[in-house]
Amino acid sequence: MNSNDKKISLPRLYIPSNEKIVNPLSTGIKASNLSKKNTQKRMNPQFYNQQHDLNNHFCVIVGNEYVLKIIALQQSLMQYSEKFTLWICCIDPFAYSLLKEMNLINVNLLQVEELEDSELKAIKRKRKVNEYCWTLKSVLIEYLLLNYDLPSILYCDGDLCFFSDPNIIFEEWGEYSIFLTPQRDRDWVEKMYGKYQAGLIGFKNDLYGLKSVRWWKNKCLDWCSAEAEEGKFGDQKYLDYIPIYFPKVKISNNLGINAAPWNCIYNNDYKIDKTKNDVFIENDKLVVYHFACITIFNENDFDLWSLGAISIPNNILNHIYTPYLERIQFVLNQLKNKFNKDTKQFLSKKDINKAQTLYKDSQLRRKMNQSNHFMNFSMIISKERLIQGLTSYYSLENFNAKFTVWICCMDDLTYQILETLKLKHAILIPVKDIENHELLSIKNDRSLQEYCWTLKAPLCLHVLSLYPEVDHIIYCDADMYFFTAPNIILDEWWKYSVFLCPQRSSTEIENIHGIYQAGLVGFKNDQNSKEILTWWKDKCLEYCNNHYDVEMNRWGDQKYLNHIPNIFSNIKIMTHKGIDAAPWNVILNSSSISKTDKKVFIDQDELIAFHFGSMQIINPNEFDLWKQETLELPPEVLDYIYIPYIEQLNKTCHTLHNTFQKSPSSLFADQIDTTTIKNYFKYSSPHYN
Numbered sequence: 001m002n003s004n005d006k007k008i009s010l011p012r013l014y015i016p017s018n019e020k021i022v023n024p025l026s027t028g029i030k031a032s033n034l035s036k037k038n039t040q041k042r043m044n045p046q047f048y049n050q051q052h053d054l055n056n057h058f059c060v061i062v063g064n065e066y067v068l069k070i071i072a073l074q075q076s077l078m079q080y081s082e083k084f085t086l087w088i089c090c091i092d093p094f095a096y097s098l099l100k101e102m103n104l105i106n107v108n109l110l111q112v113e114e115l116e117d118s119e120l121k122a123i124k125r126k127r128k129v130n131e132y133c134w135t136l137k138s139v140l141i142e143y144l145l146l147n148y149d150l151p152s153i154l155y156c157d158g159d160l161c162f163f164s165d166p167n168i169i170f171e172e173w174g175e176y177s178i179f180l181t182p183q184r185d186r187d188w189v190e191k192m193y194g195k196y197q198a199g200l201i202g203f204k205n206d207l208y209g210l211k212s213v214r215w216w217k218n219k220c221l222d223w224c225s226a227e228a229e230e231g232k233f234g235d236q237k238y239l240d241y242i243p244i245y246f247p248k249v250k251i252s253n254n255l256g257i258n259a260a261p262w263n264c265i266y267n268n269d270y271k272i273d274k275t276k277n278d279v280f281i282e283n284d285k286l287v288v289y290h291f292a293c294i295t296i297f298n299e300n301d302f303d304l305w306s307l308g309a310i311s312i313p314n315n316i317l318n319h320i321y322t323p324y325l326e327r328i329q330f331v332l333n334q335l336k337n338k339f340n341k342d343t344k345q346f347l348s349k350k351d352i353n354k355a356q357t358l359y360k361d362s363q364l365r366r367k368m369n370q371s372n373h374f375m376n377f378s379m380i381i382s383k384e385r386l387i388q389g390l391t392s393y394y395s396l397e398n399f400n401a402k403f404t405v406w407i408c409c410m411d412d413l414t415y416q417i418l419e420t421l422k423l424k425h426a427i428l429i430p431v432k433d434i435e436n437h438e439l440l441s442i443k444n445d446r447s448l449q450e451y452c453w454t455l456k457a458p459l460c461l462h463v464l465s466l467y468p469e470v471d472h473i474i475y476c477d478a479d480m481y482f483f484t485a486p487n488i489i490l491d492e493w494w495k496y497s498v499f500l501c502p503q504r505s506s507t508e509i510e511n512i513h514g515i516y517q518a519g520l521v522g523f524k525n526d527q528n529s530k531e532i533l534t535w536w537k538d539k540c541l542e543y544c545n546n547h548y549d550v551e552m553n554r555w556g557d558q559k560y561l562n563h564i565p566n567i568f569s570n571i572k573i574m575t576h577k578g579i580d581a582a583p584w585n586v587i588l589n590s591s592s593i594s595k596t597d598k599k600v601f602i603d604q605d606e607l608i609a610f611h612f613g614s615m616q617i618i619n620p621n622e623f624d625l626w627k628q629e630t631l632e633l634p635p636e637v638l639d640y641i642y643i644p645y646i647e648q649l650n651k652t653c654h655t656l657h658n659t660f661q662k663s664p665s666s667l668f669a670d671q672i673d674t675t676t677i678k679n680y681f682k683y684s685s686p687h688y689n
Contacts, residue, residue, distance in 0.1 A: 056085075056154070059141065061089045061136055063091045063129065068328055069159045070095075072331055076162040081167070087110065114143075123221065137198065141153055141155055142213050152203065154169065159290065168256075169287060179201065180249060265310055265313070291324055295350055296348055299329050299343075300361045302361065309356045311495065312359075317359075329361075378463055379408070382411055386418075390655075394651070410448070454540045456536075480611050481645050482609045483600055483610065497529045498523055498524070499572040501516060504585035518558040528569065535567070536560055539554075578606045578608040581602050581611065582610065586602060587634075587637060591603055614626050617649065623680075623682075623683070624677045627676075630678045646683050
């Protein structure tokens with residue numbers, strides 16, 4: 001039945017009952033008698049549609065702000081339910097006229113005036129819109145059960161969306177009179193706001209179904225506030241008493257029914273995955289998800305949880321939120337193209353800058369959603385570090401890591417080579433796209449190395465600003481090499497804004513160069529991180545020299561990191577020795593190096609990433625392994641760490657040679673005085689001249 005179908009024998013005005021409800025267990029009155037005693041019906045008992053008994057009936061309340069979500073709900077029912085009727089009560093003329101024009105299939109429209117009497121109108125003037133809608137739930141449910149003789153009705157909040165056949169709900173409901181879904185929230189939340197969710201609740205047209213919905217209705221007519229007080233909250237806290245006062249109450253134990261942020265994201269630790277076309281929460285198929293507190297700014301920008309900032313795992317974004325946002329986008333396009341509507345009237349007027357859990361839907365964001373360990377890197381590469389930078393990129397690719405790396409290209413040659421290679425996971429940024437007046441004013445006064453150091457913070461800020469969908473950025477030096485997938489970095493970082501890697505070096509080195517390493521540092525896309533990056537940028541603009549400034553106790557970009565944990569909060573200091581391992585901590589500390597099942601270990605920690613700092617490529621066969629000072633490299637360091645890296649450098653040279661049909665010799669270090677080489681190493685392997 002369509003929303004604008006002509007309705008025959010429309011009932012007369014419905015008058016809600018003011019009857020005082022007696023103890024529900026103390027009477028034997030039949031349901032048919034209860035209807036006459038409590039409510040003046042709008043029509044004689046008969047089926048509004050003779051097929052109703054075969055349908056599942058749903059009802060919802062909508063105002064203009066929820067129109068998009070209601071249409072998405074109806075479309076999800078169309079996709080997954082063979083037979084259903086959706087009853088929509090419109091609380092404003094805008095919602096009613098639009099939905100009537102859309103002529104949605106299997107929808108019956110009601111105007112709120114059909115339910116309202118003088119008492120409800122008086123309540124309406126006193127309560128906020130959301131409080132009045134909460135008050136209307138039980139009124140609407142009773143109204144539909146009695147006036148259309150429906151066998152049952154399942155009330156749904158407008159921000160619900162179905163992911164599979166809702167008949168699963170009715171099968172679990174079975175012969176019970178009332179259907180409740182538990183919150184599965186934190187104890188203190190349930191104590192204050194209720195144990196059961198008022199966003200999905202069902203009542204049968206039988207003795208206890210009618211008695212319980214009337215009891216709930218009278219409670220809500222008396223009091224229904226969004227401010228919790230004295231054991232009450234809205235319409236919801238009353239539901240705590242329904243299983244106590246009434247028999248035949250089914251409390252769902254299906255995790256896939258009324259799943260929501262409060263029981264899937266920031267509470268509980270359910271396994272959520274997709275098998276074929278179905279999403280599962282533990283062993284339960286996802287039936288319906290409650291997309292509460294979503295704000296729609298436009299087709300691509302959303303606040304996914306307006307009550308506060310929460311971190312939504314990528315698998316939930318991928319399997320649950322993305323399909324829902326696609327529905328919203330489809331509805332917006334449908335309204336714009338088919339019905340010629342100005343979509344601005346359906347969008348939120350809130351300030352997007354005040355969004356708590358801002359989400360930008362884009363191809364990049366959807367790519368990120370493919371894995372909970374998707375990683376975003378930034379890197380600065382000049383032609384002098386091109387071979388190392390490419391080798392670092394390939395090391396991530398070798399482990400099938402899900403990642404994107406933003407590469408700031410310091411010269412045209414670097415940009416041209418990388419563009420020709422068409423790196424699948426790289427986004428290239430010419431340095432001029434980052435440079436502003438401040439940077440250009442100091443560029444000529446600094447060496448290439450010093451200028452690259454100065455650019456780290458501006459590069460990270462550039463990415464976080466230009467790509468707001470990126471939830472984090474990890475700056476990585478070009479001479480970093482990954483020995484395994486770096487998932488553990490995200491695990492250790494966890495909820496902190498910034499992570500820093502300790503040098504773990506000698507006192508002398510740390511006194512000059514700092515206690516933290518600037519070659520691997522991570523920033524979340526939050527205000528705290530942006531303030532830290534801005535502070536770091538400003539300090540580096542003032543001074544970023546390769547010479548230790550004794551008076552101001554500063555060196556390069558790196559020693560400023562010493563102050564970050566003292567000035568700012570929410571900083572994670574990494575403790576895993578395999579993250580940002582380097583000559584200055586592995587060799588100088590005489591760490592134990594071992595190899596088991598193809599995994600390299602530093603003491604007890606698996607080697608994740610090794611920083612080959614101050615290593616020079618003389619040619620594909622000859623190297624200065626560390627140009628700072630002469631070291632005695634243990635055989636296991638050479639065999640398990642340096643030689644595998646050198647072999648990968650050779651492969652990169654091979655790739656460049658095959659791609660451009662010439663030797664990459666122009667990318668090697670400039671002519672080196674062999675007398676200055678500190679740790680000469682010659683590798684016997686085929687190379688490219």
